[in-house]
Amino acid sequence: MKYPLLIILLTLFSFQTLQAQDVIDQDVSDRNELKLNAFNLIAFTAIDINYERLINEEASFGTGLFINTGDDNDFGYYRTFSLTPYYRQFFSKRYAKGFFVEGFAMLNSGKEIYDLFLEDQGGQAREDSFTAFALGISVGGKFVTTRGFVAEIYAGIGRNLFGVDLAPEVIGRGGISLGFRF
Numbered sequence: 001m002k003y004p005l006l007i008i009l010l011t012l013f014s015f016q017t018l019q020a021q022d023v024i025d026q027d028v029s030d031r032n033e034l035k036l037n038a039f040n041l042i043a044f045t046a047i048d049i050n051y052e053r054l055i056n057e058e059a060s061f062g063t064g065l066f067i068n069t070g071d072d073n074d075f076g077y078y079r080t081f082s083l084t085p086y087y088r089q090f091f092s093k094r095y096a097k098g099f100f101v102e103g104f105a106m107l108n109s110g111k112e113i114y115d116l117f118l119e120d121q122g123g124q125a126r127e128d129s130f131t132a133f134a135l136g137i138s139v140g141g142k143f144v145t146t147r148g149f150v151a152e153i154y155a156g157i158g159r160n161l162f163g164v165d166l167a168p169e170v171i172g173r174g175g176i177s178l179g180f181r182f
Contacts, residue, residue: 032052033052033179035051035052038178039176047067049065050065050177054095057095057096059096060087063085063086066081079109080110081108081110083108087104088100096142098141099140100139102137102154103135106134106135106136108160109131110167111128111130112130112166128166129166131167134160135159136156138155140155148180149178151178157171157172158170
């Protein structure tokens with residue numbers, strides 16, 4: 001009879017300790033994050049900086065600034081600039097960490113390059129620029145150390161709603177970002 005009572009007490013004590021750890025982990029005064037998308041920097045030679053503000057333990061909002069610094073791209077369409085406000089909802093017991101779903105809006109601009117083959121001129125390229133507005137959704141995961149280092153991975157897709165005469169109908173958003181929570 002002593003052992004079942006002891007097991008119940010130890011289980012309750014362990015559960016209480018785990019809950020106290022979650023409270024300590026969730027009592028966060030650092031609500032700002034500044035991140036650099038390392039994937040876009042390496043893969044596309046683009047600067048992609050994000051600022052995020054934590055609203056509470058399960059929500060945040062932020063904005064991303066993307067500037068393509070590369071001269072050429074293998075794609076016919078490519079983004080040269082975008083401004084992307086977003087809202088994130090987290091699904092974890094930790095304070096604004098773990099799996100999230102994101103809704104975003106994106107003002108994006110870029111260039112479309114046409115190759116024109118004219119017999120008398122020997123061929124030439126023509127470049128048209130576009131500006132469009134998109135809405136989309138992303139999913140991802142965020143990992144934060146106790147000292148505030150942030151690593152996140154995310155991917156999403158959106159559709160350009162306005163300005164789609166030269167712009168692509170579907171746009172992508174994603175990357176691997178590194179930064180700090182302060």
